[in-house]
Amino acid sequence: MASYWIVLLFTSSCALNGALAARDLTDDPSMAARHEQWMGKYGRKYSDATEKTRRLEVFKANVALIESANAGNSKFWLQANQFADITEDEFRLSHTGYKPVAADKGRSAGFRYANASLDDLPASVDWRTNGAVTPVKDQGQCGCCWAFSTVASMEGIVKLSTGKLVSLSEQELVDYDGTDKGCEGGLMDNVFEFVVENGGLATKADYPYTGADGSTCDSSTAAATITGHEDVPANDEASLLKAVAAQPVSLAVDGGDNLFRFYKGGVLSGSCGTELDHGITTVGYSVAGDGTKFWVMKNSWGAGWGEDGFIRMERDVADEKGLCGLAMQPSYPTT
Incomplete structure (x- = not known):
């Protein structure tokens, strides 16, 4: 019986972690705030909430690429510049x-x-x-x-x-x-x-x-x-x-x-x-x-x-x- 609860807890924990990861990808408050700051810096405006959500996803993907390239790189560095919300x-x-x-x-x-x-x-x-x-x-x-x-x-x-x-x-x-x-x-x-x-x-x-x-x-x-x-x-x-x-x-x-x-x-x-x-x-x-x-x-x-x-x-x-x-x-x- 104890092993059953251990398996159940492990399974629940994995499911919870998966849900949190999925939520992080689509609704990360810090990344959303970062996107808002970026929009203000570059004067970016979107036609509606749907377009803003789509552009946020593109922005997150580009930021992930930029941060990965910058990690441990000593010769050059990248920036989330004015092109960060387009594919x-x-x-x-x-x-x-x-x-x-x-x-x-x-x-x-x-x-x-x-x-x-x-x-x-x-x-x-x-x-x-x-x-x-x-x-x-x-x-x-x-x-x-x-x-x-x-x-x-x-x-x-x-x-x-x-x-x-x-x-x-x-x-x-x-x-x-x-x-x-x-x-x-x-x-x-x-x-x-x-x-x-x-x-x-x-x-x-x-x-x-x-x-x-x-x-x-x-x-x-x-x-x-x-x-x-x-x-x-x-x-x-x-x-x-x-x-x-x-x-x-x-x-x-x-x-x-x-x-x-x-x-x-x-x-x-x-x-x-x-x-x-x-x-x-x-x-x-x-x-x-x-x-x-x-x-x-x-x-x-x-x-x-x-x-x-x-x-x-x-x-x-x-x-x-x-x-x-x-x-x-x-x-x-x-x-």
Whole structure:
């Protein structure tokens, strides 16, 4: 009889623990309060209670992922940022926008930095401190990262060739670059070609960003132009280093990867996808205090993301594609 009560108590205890665990997953007061604080910080509002409940579940799953990645990690850390209540699929649709080069489309053969000696390159380069990088911008929920990546590398080469740093217009590309698809995605190589054919780009002040397709604006005078573009040899971080030592470079990464989208600080490293979907710009490179080599990337998700809108990503990794695929399809404008 005693063993019967022991079994009964054990079974009841397990059932109670299971019920508590289930309740914790769906109705955790501390996580609900944390979600409320997060909503206040980012000004998030939902249409009704059902939507709020659904977003809370997504928020909890993302926070669990973030805390797991942060546990014991000394190189970088993640944060429940402005994207913490949307799923990975939703995020890829609304905040990326790079369309990879088609397999049947050849890349440019020219690479002007091929003969540069790696031994002669500076140990570190930061085009921000050289005045060739404008403040971080925000693409919002328009999938036109390709336009921001192109503009950032173009702003850099124009500064280096003319001595003037001018903030150029992404919206002109969204509206008029017929080869690409506005908020539905695009490719930096296409944009460089469009800029040449268009005779340049207007300033951001003359043609401001709206973050939507179909904007109308009076034709604006081109403030800067380029003569063409070249591609960095694919899957070759040494060649990428040669190019970045000379100018900012556009490239693509797997920006929908959770490590990338929730990045807050440090040198991003480890396992990351290579499903290219997001255009960014390499604006430098250096070595961290622990000896980790890294790239400095300018993103287009606002200054509140990452390190004031920038991200440091490990370089010279074992995978020739580079961390998050960063070495797969780099390119840069020429003047």
